[in-house]
Amino acid sequence: MRVLVIGSGYVGLVAAAGFADSGHHVIGVDVDAAKIEKLRKGISPIYEPGLDELLHKYQTSGALSFTLDLREGIAEADAAFICVGTPQSEDGSADLQYVLAVAEDLANAMAFRAKDAKPLIVVDKSTVPVGTAARVHATIAAKTDRTFEVVSNPEFLREGCAIDDFLFPDRVVVGCRTDFAESVMKELYTKKLAAAQARNPENGRWFRMDPPSAELTKYAANAMLALRISFINEIARLCEEVGADIDFVKVGIGSDHRIGKHFLNPGPGFGGSCFPKDLQALLKAAREHGHPLMTLATTVEANRHQKQVLALKVRGHYACKPGTPAPLAGKRFALWGLAFKAHTDDIREAMALELIESLSTLGAEIVAHDFEAMPNVKAKIGDKIRYADDPLVACEGADAVIIATEWPAYQKVNLEAVAAKLKAKVMFDGRNLFRPETMQAKGWTYHSIGRTTVVG
């Protein structure tokens, strides 16, 4: 099949490479000339494990190319995937300007299709509110007499393992109105569904539904996952108060097959490019329909508190008195991890950015390290903090080390070497990478999430 993938970001690039990997002919489109220039030179503008290799393989074979002009591929395309951003508007709703701009571009380009061409399947892959497929349809229909159908196909990939998620999906949700649209979508996904089923017969499931249900499925899925995170974070707080250990509690509840073990890891609050904005968009939509989502509102509120948890632990440790100006003046912290989670360079709504803001306001100096996200943070906040190319170098002369992102390599850093660089053996671990009793035995004062603080 011939596919246009419009928007070459985290989702669009993975989708473009993933469809090429299934034997389809793909043209990736973006309005960002610098991005397209980079891609044409074989350089990925984002970090996603395994993406570079796929981009290189299929650009070399000719199955994948990139352009600034979607008219290049519109005449022969079977499907056009809309993968542009849907950021949060000021009022909390999803900002659809980019999606609707693409709909306009498609509407204008439809004239390049033959009058007797098969209907173009326009696919909303961006996360969009209920009713967007209908809006995209109306936008295109206003300008063309060529046939097309708008389908909702929400994306469930996770940054950091996006290639695997896309090539071996646990499920594919398709909101469409006709068998023709479903048949095109099925052909696009057949190989991936088979590959996923071969790995695990429970996976690779296909769900056809109406477009509004597909649109809502995506938001409801993110809301449920966020709810689990906020729930376990609250239980973790209670663990600290009552002397329980969240590592035991989460295994105890997660082994109940009705609950399951996923998304029960406590941490410093969720961030990223999806949950924060998607939750706000869902809350806004529900309010507009006179049906406020109370559990979701509480989830968001709990997360707002949780994003302060590391700063609060730091303040507590150094006995910062409320109202004292710059109580952390003269203190320096090594901050390990800037990305909103491991295996990505994405810093959208990253907890580390809030922590930097809080600690800087309290007068602290920060030397940060991340394996992939430092260029993005430098571009955003510049020299507000210092940067180190190595986690050990970040610790040089620091009062303590703070872990904000769960990069597995931090677990392997030699703690004795870390201690030798620090002024004191103090760690604030927002990702529970170590066990408290081990740290205590090594002489550390170790703060973590949902376990009692130990003093070495």
Ligand SMILES: NC(=O)c1ccc[n+]([C@@H]2O[C@H](COP(=O)([O-])OP(=O)(O)OC[C@H]3O[C@@H](n4cnc5c(N)ncnc54)[C@H](O)[C@@H]3O)[C@@H](O)[C@H]2O)c1
């Ligand atoms: N990132 C994720 O993990 C993830 C997962 C599932 C769903 N989603 C959803 O997918 C969508 C895309 O997310 P993302 O993280 O890939 O965004 P992104 O910001 O990384 O990429 C969006 C791309 O679209 C391009 N673009 C904007 N307007 C355009 C236009 N008119 N024509 C062509 N290109 C245009 C931008 O230049 C950018 O490269 C969002 O709705 C998001 O909520 C994201």
